[in-house]
Structures are given as structure tokens and as C-alpha cells.
Amino acid sequence: MTQAALSLNEQYSLPRFLLVLTFVTGIVDAVSVLGLGRVFTANMTGNVVFLGFAVAGVSEFSIARSLTALAAFLAGAVLGGRLGSRMAEPGRLRWLRTAAACEAALLVVAGLASIGFNLASAPLTLHLHALIVLTAVAMGLRNATVRRLAVPDLTTTVLTLTLTGIAADSSLARGKNPRFRYRAASVVFMFSGAVVGALLLRLGPAAPLLLSGLLVLIIGIGLLKGDPQ
Numbered sequence: 001m002t003q004a005a006l007s008l009n010e011q012y013s014l015p016r017f018l019l020v021l022t023f024v025t026g027i028v029d030a031v032s033v034l035g036l037g038r039v040f041t042a043n044m045t046g047n048v049v050f051l052g053f054a055v056a057g058v059s060e061f062s063i064a065r066s067l068t069a070l071a072a073f074l075a076g077a078v079l080g081g082r083l084g085s086r087m088a089e090p091g092r093l094r095w096l097r098t099a100a101a102c103e104a105a106l107l108v109v110a111g112l113a114s115i116g117f118n119l120a121s122a123p124l125t126l127h128l129h130a131l132i133v134l135t136a137v138a139m140g141l142r143n144a145t146v147r148r149l150a151v152p153d154l155t156t157t158v159l160t161l162t163l164t165g166i167a168a169d170s171s172l173a174r175g176k177n178p179r180f181r182y183r184a185a186s187v188v189f190m191f192s193g194a195v196v197g198a199l200l201l202r203l204g205p206a207a208p209l210l211l212s213g214l215l216v217l218i219i220g221i222g223l224l225k226g227d228p229q
Contacts, residue, residue, distance in 0.1 A: 015182060017096075018154040019189050020219045021142060024212045025157050026193020027200070028107075028135055032069070034198060035205040036128060037119055039065040041136040042157050044073055065132060072133040076140025083141070084148045099145040100220030106138035107213030114205040131205070153183045162186050 025042045032041040038061050040047040051066035080099065087095035114131055139157065146156050153162050162183050169175035177183075200208040 014149070014151065015154060017100075017219060018146065018149075018151060018156055019182075019185055020215060021146070021156040022154070022186050022189040023193040023196075024107075024215055025139070026190040026195070027197035027208045027212045028139060029190075030194050030197025030201055031205050031208050032132070032135060035119060035201050036132055036135075037062060037065050039069050039132060041069045041073065041132055042139040044070065045158065045160075047073075065129070068129050068132050069136045072136035073140035073143075076137035076142075077144040078140075079137070080141035080144025081148075084145060088148060096145070097220060099141060100216050103138045103142050104213045104217035104220070106134050106141070107209055107216065109213075110134035110138070111206045111209030111211075111213055114209055117205055135209070153179050154186060156186075159187055159190060 028042045029040060032039055038050060040050060047066055047069050050061050051063065051070070054061035054063040054066055079102075083099060083102070084095060087098060110131055113127075113134065117127060117131065119128070143155075143157055146154070153165060155162070166177065166180065166183050166187075167173065169177040169180075171177070196211075197208045200211065
């Protein structure tokens with residue numbers, strides 16, 4: 001495949017892939033906050049705030065859970081950074097496929113490990129912390145990958161700057177909002193993922209986590225086409 005054709009393919013497939021990842025973030029946030037005991041494993045801004053609540057003694061939040069998520073996320077980011085350093089330059093698409101496969105594997109393993117899990121009966125067990133670690137490492141790896149891609153308004157895990165862009169670049173602010181479509185889509189996809197995650201969580205954490213892993217794997221392979229070399 002020629003470089004021109006490869007660039008054209010990435011132009012159309014990469015944003016769609018990142019929007020799917022944004023949807024998955026909504027699912028993972030629902031599982032972690034609602035099913036793993038008031039902890040974020042994808043959104044570290046929220047997790048640091050939750051850690052502050054825990055330090056202040058708010059009973060619903062846990063220092064141990066928040067610190068576990070933070071440490072695992074950073075470990076995943078290190079892994080993602082090393083993966084990008086080794087693979088991004090010699091083979092961009094192979095790197096993205098590998099990163100997607102690693103994230104998918106971690107989420108699927110988390111899903112399998114969460115079968116039969118009940119937070120009410122296991123608030124402080126190693127089982128709970130293992131699920132936090134698996135999902136946080138997956139999200140850290142993904143964030144390192146997406147950060148290296150640096151696609152504007154498609155960070156996949158946070159929406160603060162995206163929402164700021166929608167307002168600050170709007171006609172009310174005398175702007176033209178050139179990337180409104182992707183900005184609005186990011187909000188819709190994360191919102192939808194949170195709704196789906198919360199609904200599936202009624203069946204237990206395994207269902208939303210397995211769905212997340214399969215989505216990343218299938219959509220990643222399907223959209224990121226082209227010469228892997």
C-alpha cells in the first residue's frame with residue numbers, strides 16, 4: 001500500500017476507532033465507579049479527586065483503591081510509552097493493532113476474572129484490587145498510545161477540553177468550531193458508553209468488561225487496515 005493510500009485510510013478510520021475507545025471508556029467508568037467501589041480506572045483526574053475525598057475521611061471512598069488504580073494506570077502508561085517508542089516509527093499500524101490487542105486482552109481477562117464478583121461481599125479483597133489493576137493498566141496503556149497519536153479533541157478518556165472547545169469556538173464566542181462533529185461525537189459516545197455500562201452492570205461486571213474488550217479488539221482490527229509494515 002502506498003503512503004498516500006495509507007494516509008487516506010488512517011484519515012477516515014482512526015477517528016472512528018478513537019470514538020469507539022471513547023465509548024469503551026464510558027463503560028469502564030461505569031464499572032469502576034459503580035461496581036468496583038467508587039474509583040476511576042480510566043479518568044485519573046476523577047481518581048485523584050476521589051483520593052482526596054478518601055483522605056478527608058469520606059466513608060464511600062478508599063485510599064487503597066484509589067492508590068491502586070493510580071499506580072496501575074501509571075504502570076500501564078509506562079508500558080504504552082515503551083510500546084510506542086519501539087513500534088510507532090517502524091510500523092504505525094502494527095503499533096496501533098498491538099496496543100489495541102493488549103488493551104482488549106486486559107479487559108477480557110478482567111471480565112473473566114469478575115465472573116461472580118460482588119462488591120458487597122468483597123469490598124477489600126485481592127480479587128477487587130486485581131480487577132482495578134487490570135482495568136487501570138489497560139486504560140493507562142491506551143492513554144499513552146492516544147497521547148502519542150495527538151489527534152485533536154479525541155483523547156478518549158476526558159471531555160473537559162472537548163466541552164471547552166465546543167463552547168469557546170462556538171458562534172456565540174465568534175468562533176467557527178472547526179471540529180464540532182468530532183467534539184460532539186466524543187461527548188455522545190462517552191455518554192452512551194456510561195449508559196450501556198450502567199445497564200449491563202446489573203448483570204455483574206463481567207458483561208460490560210467482556211463487551212469492552214471485544215469491542216476494542218474487533219473494531220481495532222476492522223478499522224485499522226493497511227500495510228502493517
